[in-house]
Amino acid sequence: MSTKVIETIAVSKEFSDPVTVKILKEVSFDVHHGEFVSIMGKSGCGKSTLLYILSTMDTDYEGKLYLNDELLTGKNDKQLAKVRNEKIGFVFQFHYLLQEFSVLRNVMIPGLKLAKYSTEEIEHRAMERLRMLGMQDHANKKTNQLSGGQKQRVAIARALINDPLIIMGDEPTGNLDKLNSDLVFDILSELTKENKQTILVVTHDPEFAAKTDRIITMADGKIIS
Amino acid sequence: MNIKLILNVSINLLRARLKQSVVAGVGVTFGITMFITLVSFMNGLNQLLDGLILNRTAHVRLYNEVKPNETQPVNFSKAYANHQNFISSVKPKDSGKEIYDSKAIMKVLLSDERVQGVAPKINTQVFFNAGNIELAGVINGVDIAAEEKLFMFSDYVVEGDSRDLATVSNSVFLGKGLADKMLVNIGDVVNVTTAQGDFVSLKVVGVFQFGLADLDNTQSYTSLSTAQKLFAKPTSYITDIQVKLKDVMLAPAVAKEYAEIFQLDAIDIQTANAQFETGSTIRSIISYAVGVTLLIVAGFGIYNILNMMIYEKMDSIAILKATGFSGNDVKWIFVFISVIIGVSGGTLGLIFGYLLSLLIDNIPFETASLPTIKTFPIYYNPVFYMIGLSFALVTTYIAGLFPAKKASKIDPVDIIRGK
Numbered sequence: 001m002s003t004k005v006i007e008t009i010a011v012s013k014e015f016s017d018p019v020t021v022k023i024l025k026e027v028s029f030d031v032h033h034g035e036f037v038s039i040m041g042k043s044g045c046g047k048s049t050l051l052y053i054l055s056t057m058d059t060d061y062e063g064k065l066y067l068n069d070e071l072l073t074g075k076n077d078k079q080l081a082k083v084r085n086e087k088i089g090f091v092f093q094f095h096y097l098l099q100e101f102s103v104l105r106n107v108m109i110p111g112l113k114l115a116k117y118s119t120e121e122i123e124h125r126a127m128e129r130l131r132m133l134g135m136q137d138h139a140n141k142k143t144n145q146l147s148g149g150q151k152q153r154v155a156i157a158r159a160l161i162n163d164p165l166i167i168m169g170d171e172p173t174g175n176l177d178k179l180n181s182d183l184v185f186d187i188l189s190e191l192t193k194e195n196k197q198t199i200l201v202v203t204h205d206p207e208f209a210a211k212t213d214r215i216i217t218m219a220d221g222k223i224i225s
Numbered sequence: 226m227n228i229k230l231i232l233n234v235s236i237n238l239l240r241a242r243l244k245q246s247v248v249a250g251v252g253v254t255f256g257i258t259m260f261i262t263l264v265s266f267m268n269g270l271n272q273l274l275d276g277l278i279l280n281r282t283a284h285v286r287l288y289n290e291v292k293p294n295e296t297q298p299v300n301f302s303k304a305y306a307n308h309q310n311f312i313s314s315v316k317p318k319d320s321g322k323e324i325y326d327s328k329a330i331m332k333v334l335l336s337d338e339r340v341q342g343v344a345p346k347i348n349t350q351v352f353f354n355a356g357n358i359e360l361a362g363v364i365n366g367v368d369i370a371a372e373e374k375l376f377m378f379s380d381y382v383v384e385g386d387s388r389d390l391a392t393v394s395n396s397v398f399l400g401k402g403l404a405d406k407m408l409v410n411i412g413d414v415v416n417v418t419t420a421q422g423d424f425v426s427l428k429v430v431g432v433f434q435f436g437l438a439d440l441d442n443t444q445s446y447t448s449l450s451t452a453q454k455l456f457a458k459p460t461s462y463i464t465d466i467q468v469k470l471k472d473v474m475l476a477p478a479v480a481k482e483y484a485e486i487f488q489l490d491a492i493d494i495q496t497a498n499a500q501f502e503t504g505s506t507i508r509s510i511i512s513y514a515v516g517v518t519l520l521i522v523a524g525f526g527i528y529n530i531l532n533m534m535i536y537e538k539m540d541s542i543a544i545l546k547a548t549g550f551s552g553n554d555v556k557w558i559f560v561f562i563s564v565i566i567g568v569s570g571g572t573l574g575l576i577f578g579y580l581l582s583l584l585i586d587n588i589p590f591e592t593a594s595l596p597t598i599k600t601f602p603i604y605y606n607p608v609f610y611m612i613g614l615s616f617a618l619v620t621t622y623i624a625g626l627f628p629a630k631k632a633s634k635i636d637p638v639d640i641i642r643g644k
Contacts, residue, residue, distance in 0.1 A: 052638045057547060078551045085549020092641055096544045100237040110548040112230045158548065170641070 004069065005166050005198045006031040006054060011063035013049060023049050025221040026063065031166070034196040036189060038209040041218035048170055050218070051202045055088055055168050056080040068165055085114050089159025093171035096155065097143040103154050104130070104139040111161045122161070129157040133187060149180030156187060160197075167191070169201040173208060185211060231554055235561035238541070242534055246562075249530040250570035253621065256523035257574025257613045260516030262581040264609045267512035269602030271505045281376055281435060282494050283344070283467030284476045287483060289324060290490040293317045322348075322464040330487055331466060339470050339479060344371035346465040347452040353445075354416040355407040362403060362443045364417070366452020366463075375469045378433070378446075385411050385431020390448050397427040397451075401434040402442035417455070425455055436592075517616070523570075524620035527563055531628035535559065535635075542632055543640035552633035559632050563625020564618065571617030575610050 111122035347366030476493035484491035
């Protein structure tokens with residue numbers, strides 16, 4: 001099975017403050033189902049910008065973006081929010097969790113938002129994912145009682161709650177020590193191997209990138225390999 | 226939109242900043258409390274002051290005025306029909322103060338749907354004799370039952386029972402000032418000289434006090450039949466018909482209409498007491514203005530606190546957006562926060578407003594001019610509470626809307642990358 005989960009056609013973006021800088025220059029690439037892809041590059045090469053365009057949170061670009069052969073370019077805020085909710089799981093560098101909620105609730109919220117299952121079922125699914133990541137014992141804790149690595153695992157559980165087409169990560173291990181970093185990588189690579197989960201990660205850690213299926217290297221807003 | 230989830234997120238955000246939320250809520254509570262108290266108190270005062278005169282005044286009074294005849298004899302002359310006639314030194318003609326066919330008129334009035342009630346009255350000048358001094362005064366012959374029903378006569382009775390007027394023959398109720406001047410008490414007899422020169426003795430059965438010295442020093446009340454006897458008139462004799470309407474605002478139109486139908490003079494309450502209307506209206510305007518100002522200040526409090534909350538919750542907003550909440554969802558989260566503050570603060574405000582009104586209602590307020598008033602007046606009206614709550618809702622909604630719109634426009638990428 002080798003369908004294209006993500007495909008970009010000549011995506012360009014420029015910042016015009018204070019001088020016009022072309023940060024992405026006609027980037028075209030695709031990610032296939034079940035792939036674990038990493039995007040490498042030096043700071044400022046546009047890799048994060050590209051990721052945010054792919055995640056649909058940034059809509060100010062030229063070119064075309066397809067998710068699962070569905071054109072996302074030009075959709076409105078509400079439609080894109082639905083796409084993010086249903087089809088994209090996101091893991092950030094700074095393990096962003098909602099401090100106002102418990103761990104379990106944090107994982108459940110995107111599921112509740114999608115409202116595809118009943119609340120009990122979403123809770124069950126959230127527990128399942130927490131168990132998968134070894135976090136089931138922390139389900140009722142507040143998020144500020146967790147360590148960085150634990151928070152990141154909760155964030156991954158949250159990204160998985162709606163069975164997304166793709167998980168995107170912006171330096172998911174960038175803020176973690178070696179031990180936790182390896183743990184997070186193992187979890188991600190297990191997800192691809194066992195669940196055929198498509199994962200796209202931006203990183204500047206060559207060691208991390210080397211272990212992924214495919215490395216896309218960027219420089220100066222272009223893909224060089 | 227998943228309202229349950231959005232409401233749940235709102236409540237959790239609120240709980241996370243409980244102290245600030247409570248402060249914002251207290252602002253609304255204070256505003257509504259003061260609004261309710263102020264409006265209830267002001268309207269209570271209004272009613273009291275209006276009651277002094279307006280309760281005692283018929284909405285429409287029908288009577289015969291002493292005035293010159295409008296058609297002078299020369300106008301009947303055919304020879305001068307097409308002339309402009311100038312007549313000098315015309316004198317008023319006393320066609321008698323009696324209202325003719327009064328029973329029939331009252332029957333017609335009572336069948337009018339706009340009329341709440343009708344009370345007949347005989348109004349005459351007399352002299353009260355106290356020793357060798359004569360005091361000018363007025364005797365009102367009234368149907369005490371009708372007077373009670375329409376004008377709450379017993380509210381103003383200081384001593385005695387108003388029903389005695391109907392049961393004791395040749396009885397009289399004196400104004401407090403008049404009774405004090407003549408040094409009479411209940412059971413004493415006063416001598417009265419009528420305008421026709423007749424001399425009558427009346428038994429004092431009570432004393433009233435309207436709180437207006439002009440009235441209390443000159444007025445007295447007796448039954449219709451005693452008054453008729455006093456002037457040796459038949460039982461159909463009355464000089465005034467007082468009409469109370471269901472809607473006081475109709476009085477001017479109704480007065481005009483009745484004057485035409487019955488060929489009598491008619492004066493409406495608005496014309497007779499214009500200054501009271503103005504006073505009431507202005508007092509109401511002031512109390513509403515102060516109440517609304519308090520609520521607007523509370524609204525600014527909410528606006529500030531929500532604005533602050535949005536800056537604090539940038540991360541959470543970004544997360545919500547990244548995990549699939551649209552700008553509209555985020556807007557509603559903050560609108561809900563504001564409205565929750567408004568509803569809870571407002572409801573508490575209503576309760577405290579009621580309690581504060583109760584408190585004021587029990588503060589002693591005794592004044593010589595108002596015998597029946599023992600405490601400060603409060604007007605309990607559900608309409609005030611309705612206005613208070615809906616205004617709290619509207620202000621908090623508007624105060625929340627602007628910060629909420631700002632939150633909905635936050636770009637998650639800026640927040641997530643900015644760190």
